[in-house]
Amino acid sequence: MNRLLGLIILIMSSVMSVWSFAAASELRVATPNDPSIDPHFLYVSTNAAYARHLYGKLVDLDGDGNVIPSLAVEWKNIDENNWELKLREGVKFHDGSDFDAKDVIASFERVPNVPNNPASYVSNTNMIETITEKDPHTIVITTKMPYALLLRRISGIGIIPSEIAETATTEDFTSGKAAIGTGPYKFSEFVPGDRYVIERNEDFWGEKPAYEKVIFRIMPESASRMAALLGGDVDLLEGLPPATVETLEEREDFYVAQRPSSRTMWLFIDTHNEVSPFVRDNDGNAMDTNPLLDPKVREALSLAINRDAIVERVMGGLAEPANQIVANGWFSHSPNIPEASYDPERAKALLAEAGYPDGFQLTIHGPNDRYPNDEKVVQAIAQMLTRVGIKTEVATMPKSIYFGRMNEREFSLAFIGWDNGLTGSSLMSLSAAFHTRDKDAGEGSWNAGGYSNPEFDAAIEKAEGAFDMDEQEQALIRAMDIMIDEDKAAVPLYTQFVITGAKDTVSYTPRVDEHFSAMAAKPAE
Amino acid sequence: MADLTAGDQRTKVERPTSGFRLFVARYAERKLSVVALVVLIGVVLVAYVGPFFTPQDPFDLAQIDILDNMLPPGSESMTGMTYWLGTDDQGRDLVSAIVYGLRISLTVGVLSGFLAVIIGCVAGITAAYAGGWGERVIMRTVDLFLGFPSFLIALICLAVLGRGVDKVLFALVLSQWANFARVIRSVAVIEREKEYMSAAGGLMLPRHRIIFRHLLPNCLPPLIVVATVNVAFSITLEASLSFLGVGLPVTEPSLGLLIANGYEYIITGDYWLSVYPGIALVVTIGSINLVADRLRDILNPRNDQ
């Protein structure tokens, strides 16, 4: 027992002393995510972030989410369906071969044909009818319909040499054999579940990154990552738990790099089922009606939630309250929607008006391994709903089970966050998560609340077909107003921050889309 | 848990030769064991009487307030109550949370032990008396389960079933019943031989009488030892499983889950979230193990001198 107490005293009273052993040209990063080295395999945002290091794209998004030239230097619309792109000349792949139009075409052709791919990048290419080579450094992309956001969509596709694109398997990439791109870094070593090492591409066409070598240490446990940072084993920490931010900032040798991200969190409400699966009366029995179908009840849910308390007490101040599902300052953010207010008395009154003066019982669902503090936010929301009379239970589960069940509309109230970075607007979230589900048109594939309003659907379809950006924005704002302000079909919560912990020897600027990028790091002056 | 008791299960099992008073006297011979027993009784009282006196019901969301979260020990709440051990990340009073958590941990441990004993008894006795083919099937199954660490069985089980008290119970029972089945069967086989002998002597006793009068009393000493150790192990197991994210649901934290929840804060200096529940857990398991250890010494016939 003495030894144990000794240790505890040690923890409490210790002054941390950390030395850096790493050479200045080496960057060591603790990350929770295993990479896919194959740029066309498993489309999740962490893999898209890894891919940026090895592989060039036609165009890229900069740290603020703007489209910038990359392997394509300029582009123009021949008409609404045809885009002509000029390719950068003199670019070499890591294996020394030259980059030209054939590589682009082969890479795009590979995207839908990677075998056993559970999450294909094809959603970024399926609006493309053909890509034709005009000359070795000019291509024409023909879309199936007018598609204003084409450049943003193809910013997700990594370009690899045509001979590799035609033959290589995912395994070839993982072993490093086929991991050839034009990016600022070259593949060096990958030990799955342990480390991923890349080295600077000295022949890179653009601005060379500051570090010669980057070592990603793969650590799923947030406490382990934190320990590694404090113990001096790594320089940067991806996915810092908000609760640890304060402690880190108090330390002399560390700081926290942060900025609002493009991910907004909200609650799906079951506006679909006649009897909602997780709504019960006050005795715990199933109800024969679904109170969530009443907009008054849905408004009460929103009024019951103290967003400032969530931001301050759970997210450590590293989030901004949201009143709609795209963050303030972004394209298509609606100015017509009032700030989300916290008014528990009004919430109770609305519940009474709706015929539930004593409230009812509810279960809120959320993932426990997807977003920073997801489980804690869901619990805090349950507290707040319970206080206005909606006795709320919490059920959280791993993302692997959660999202599937959510999308089958098995929940009554479900927590989700959506990254609006790729389209830079509410277009993707509104069309996927709130348009009436329509398999053939590819709409509403994530409409987990079952929301359906023809007027809203029309606005979304108008936005999708609009080639003029002003017209598109107006249609999206109209859609958001209908869904949030008139129908209260979802409860917007907050826009989270992307938080990176860093040693003060490294200067790091996070990207708005939460992608980690070694190119955004340099030695501090 | 086969492991801790493996050494003793190979020994021949006999009834203690002493009465209850002698038993108490022998137990009291070692001071540490007496202290452990007193601590254990204290822990049980805290777990089952304590909830009536705690300032808060940590499972009632209406009673906890996120605005009071992460307060260090000794802080006052907004309503003037003192959080003697601080609050957790949801604003739960840690004193209340530990008391309630202790109750869950103990209940899960004892209940799973109890269920495992019953299943083990049925399987063991059936095996011993069925003989032949039936015995082979049962004992092969028992061997199969004993061939794998209980932690692994429970982990796989929960990976498939998901979280929840009932599921944790199921996983713990599934991973431990085989221990008991083996102990019971070894005693039952001896009894069976005796029964044949008495049957040859013309004394035919009804089977249920043999089971309840002779078999079960004979099984009791080794059962008590194995069961006590198992309770401690179940609590550890449940804590580890909760830590890995496959144990109990977050809103009704057991001690293991409280520690797991505080795990990321311990590193940043907010030690109380994890350290106090940890101490409660170590004290509980430690006292159970110390008591079990003394029981083993007394009930093991070879140590009778």
Add this chain to the structure above:
Amino acid sequence: MTIFLIRRLMQSFVVLLIMSLVVFAGVYAIGNPVDVLISPEATELQREQTIQQLGLDRPMWEQYLIFLKNIAEGKLGTSFVHNRPAITLILERFPATFELAFSALVIAVFLGIPLGLWAGLRADSFSGRSIISGSIILFSMPTFWVGLLMIIAFAINLNWLPTSGRGEVGTFLGIRSSLFTIDGLRHLVLPATNLALYPLALIIRLTASGTSETMSLDFMRSARAKGLHAPRIVFVHLLKNILIPIVTVIGLQFSVILAFAVVTESIFSWPGMGRLIIESINLLDRPVIVAYILVTILIFMLINLLVDVLYSFLDPRVRLEKM
């Protein structure tokens, strides 16, 4: 001997078959990995294509038959997440887990037996009792909690050792292991010690109780009466007598260590099989889960078999044919 081995192997095969069915049914009954892995903006059509591609739309029994056929061909399926053969993923990580478990066992045995002997021989002394009580307290500390305390104390505060991960790998006699480099050993110390605590406590207890029992046996008394010196008694007669149960338990403990490595690997970010299985469970990477379980079962059966064989060498009274 040969007959015994063949019979045991056949039994193992049947068990593997049964387990594969149970495990397959259990794992494939939960969730749908497509929902996890598919990008949120994919269309319904893409979802369906993916399901078809992965064969998840076939009836359960058909999926199982495909699975069995693949096992027979040495293929345990392809990871949904990594798009690589599940068996490769597991075997790739096995050396890391093995070296961690092996080191833990070595620590437990080389500390545990001497401490246990001491505690057994001096059962009534203060030191003896302290060792026993200490071992009970070791039992009572959750591995993950101790692991974290160790990281905070030795890696962060004292900064003696790295906080986590596996170090540099060296090659010696054709074996690649982090045991052969200084960096590797530095990384190994904390996790191996953490994993060793539980078996250490167990071995101390077993050795101690075995020792005190043996010392009270008649032949030991007579040996002492004959005037044999104490060290000789201890090391020849005593060890011979207590070794059998200890070897058995060490064998069984190796399985337990392998299982508990899941926890230690999670805390110390050790790139072994245990972490792989936790990640795979979270991602519902079913081929990997099933393959992990089958491989683990196979490993454990081999260990049990080895223990039986070793047992027969140590104790000639045990005849293998009868086991």
